[in-house]
Amino acid sequence: IANTTQTQDPWEEMNRGTFVFNKFFDKYLLSPLAKSYRFVLPGEVRTGVRNFFSNLREPWTTINSALQGDLKNTGNSLVRFCLNTTVGLLGVFDVASSIGFEKQKEDFGQTLAVHGVKSGPYLVLPFLGPSNVRDAMGKVVSFFGDPVTLALERNDKNEWIWIGTAIKGVDFREQNLEKIDNLEATSVDFYATIRSLYLERRNRMIRNQSADKQDPFKDFDLDLPLINDFE
8 A cells, every 4th residue: 555645545536525425325324224223133133143144255255265375264264154154053153253263354355465466546435435446346356256146146036135235234334333423523534534444454454464443344344246236
């Protein structure tokens, strides 16, 4: 990632326009839905839903870990998927983490980075928010390569792709209702704060470093399907 804002974000004017649109969408739709979701469903149920969708991402993590030559995490993610799908009742319970197989998410944007592809300019995507050119390309590949997405498409279950994406978006916002709202309230420039957090997060992920617990994007797992319509 470049050292100056100008080289990081040459499309800042366009990005800020998309950022304003996303804030409008969040204020009038996503945030109210997230508050309703929290009110209606107990915490244990929300955790189960979150675990279920997280488990569906493990096959894509397995593939990307293999493409990166990370055999340790290839095996780790494969074991996680098998354990959580069976003993964990389709992933509702994260049994794997409880016995030491910690989740390490890998996506195709990280795979491209490992093989030397530069991040390119910062990019704010409609609905999905912060990204960059490399990661947006990675999301496109994810749509065509993710085994779960492909299985749903082959079985004419495309509607579940969109339903799942919507639920994950609402769940992400519910997890971060206070965190994001407080971040906005205390930021001189909310756009710049989000940009900095996102770019730092992607650097950590590429280096397989531990996530910052204060990072509102640490569990942001919306890697497509929305790219086909619109990471």
